[in-house]
Amino acid sequence: MATTAVDAPAAPPATHMTSRQRLVLTLLLGSQFMLAVDFSILNVALPDIGKGLGFSLANLQWISTAMMLPSAGFTLLFGRLADLAGRRRMLLIGMGLLAAGSLVGGIATSPGMLLGARVAQGLASALATPAALSLLTTSLPEGPLRDKALGLNGTLISAGFTIGAIFGGILTDLLSWRWAFFINVPVAAAILLAAPAVIPESRGERTKLxxxxxxxxxxxxxxxxxxxxxxxxxxxxxxxxxxxxxxxxxxxxxxxxxxxxxxxxLAPVRVLTRQTVKWGNFGGLITFTMESSVIFLLTLYLQEVFGYTPLQTGLAFCGIGVAAFAGGLAAPRLIGRFGNRTVLGAGLLLQAVATGALFLVGNGGGGSLALMLAASSAGAFGHISAIVGYMVTATSGLPDGEQGLATGLTSMTQQVGITMGIPVLSSIATARMNATGSTLDGIHTALLVDAAIVLAGSALAYTGLRRR
Incomplete structure (x- = not known):
């Protein structure tokens, strides 16, 4: 008598990482955190660097731009190369270049030497960021474990920008701005030594570039x-x-x-036009562009209106770091309960409302400071939730062979957003300051524009994903 085969029920998704997966995750998140720190660690030290190496005031911005440009420009290409040449290989090349660039930056004796070091750091970020992120997504199955890892990744990226400002102030005040470069060298060396023994090589299908x-x-x-x-x-x-x-x-x-x-x-149109890839990265671009602008505007507010020193400014952002950490821990659970589309839209909405509330901050006093800290912390929670939501959205439903492309796109979104936000909002703030002669008026106007853009982005991302 013939028997009918019955498919066994699908195994439930894993909810606990193995010890090896935890070690892999630690190395990958460590590299991401260090790269995030590098984007902000020199910001509060720019005047000291200018005096020490002879940068003119107008050219100080190139210390940041020299890293941001290659990082934004080459991330997508290097993310795809990681699929073809090997993700671990690209991560190791990136870490080696970061160590070399940081060492050169720490001993720089001229503006050209320092800018060359920053370009090397930017290329290192473009190499290592998508490689590390694609290694993370291919090391863990799609579901709760990957969502949790992406939540930690988003938390450490945002925390890295905040902690970078704090470290930059501390190192510059207590030692020298050069230590903002030197601190990378031992961390990169540790990753270079440990990664080959812990992280297996991973690549997609061989094809022509x-x-x-x-x-x-x-x-x-x-x-x-x-x-x-x-x-x-x-x-x-x-x-x-x-x-x-x-x-x-x-x-x-x-x-x-x-x-x-x-x-x-390099990037198949069928992938670029997927609703999850398109709208996920759109939400990511909005949250990164506008939140980096908020941090810049708040730095301007604390130093120009409150008269804070760079170190005091960095310490004032500790609340933002704590809220970001909490958001990173909560976002994967929220995604598990409500879905990534809802978390992405709601995160952007909270970021918009919190940014709009900063318009009420006045010329000084304890009430203004308390409002600024509360609103900026709430915005940081929404920002991290949106980051995790967009990363989960933009990398889900794609095979492992295309994860380098997917993570290259999310990394590119991050780098472009960080790079473009400050010039756009600072020009709005400057125009208003010149018109009214008031620094606070300029900051308020830029914050309102920021909040309106994030609010519109929240509605578009939420409705766009609904049309899947």
Whole structure:
């Protein structure tokens, strides 16, 4: 008598990591945290660096931009290369370059030498960030464990920016700005030594690299970010800035056309047009662009209105760091209960409301400081929730062979957002300051614009994902 085969019920998703998975996660999160710290650790030390190496006041911004430009421009390309050449290999190359660049930066004796070190750090970030993130997503199955790991990743990224400001102030006041570079070297060396024995190599299918697409997208991102940075410094009517932005848009348009026809595209259009990839990264771009601007505006507020020192400013952000940590722990549980679409939309909504509340901050006094700390902490909680929501959304439903592309896109979103937000909002604040002669008026106007953009982004991301 014939018997009918019955499929066994699917095994429930794992809820606990193995000891090896924890060790892998520790190394990967450590690399992500260190790279995040590097983006902000020098900000409060810029005046000291300028005096020590002879930077003019107008050129100080290039200490930050020199790292941000290559990081934003090359992340997508290097993320795809990680799929092809090996993710662990790209992570190790990135860590080696970071150690070398940090050492050179710490012993720099001229502006050119320091800027070269910052470029190396930016390329290291573009190499290591998507590689580490794709190793994380391929090391854990899609579901609660991966969501938890992405929550910790988002927490450490945001905390890294905050802690970087604190470390920068402490190191500059107590030792020297050079230690902001030197501190990377032993950490990168530890990862270089431990990773080959702990993290297995991982790659996607072998295929040819789409050279025209790589040139178009890298050139487009570099010119677009450079143009926005120049516009933030020289004004949005500056012809060089406008021409550069236009060139960047044209190159990105050419990239899209190339990908439509390429036999082995760098970023297949079917992936780019997935609702989860498209709207997830849109939400990520909004939250990173606007939150980095809030931190900048609050720094300006504390130092120009309250008269805080760099160290006091960094310590004032401790509440933001605590709220970000709490948001990173809570977001995976919220995603498990309500879904990533809801968490992404609600996180952006909370960030918008909290940023709008900062408009009520006055010229000084304990009440203004308390309101600023409470609102900025609530915004940080929403920001981290949105980060975890967008990372889970934008990397879910894709095979392991495309995780380098997916994480390259999320990393690119992060880097572009961090780079572009401050020039845009600072130009708005500066224009208002020049019109009214009031620093506080400029900050208030920029904060209202920030809140309106995040509110619109929340509605668009939420409704866009609903159309899946």
């Amino acid at each position: 789409d050279i025209p697409g790589a040139i178009a997208v890298t050139g487009g991102l570099l010119t677009l970010v450079y143009g926005v940075t120049e516009a933030g410094q020289h004004g949005w009517s500056d012809p060089v800035a406008l021409a550069t932005i236009a060139a960047g848009v044209l190159l990105l348009g050419a990239f899209w056309l190339i990908e439509l026809k390429a036999k082995a595209p």
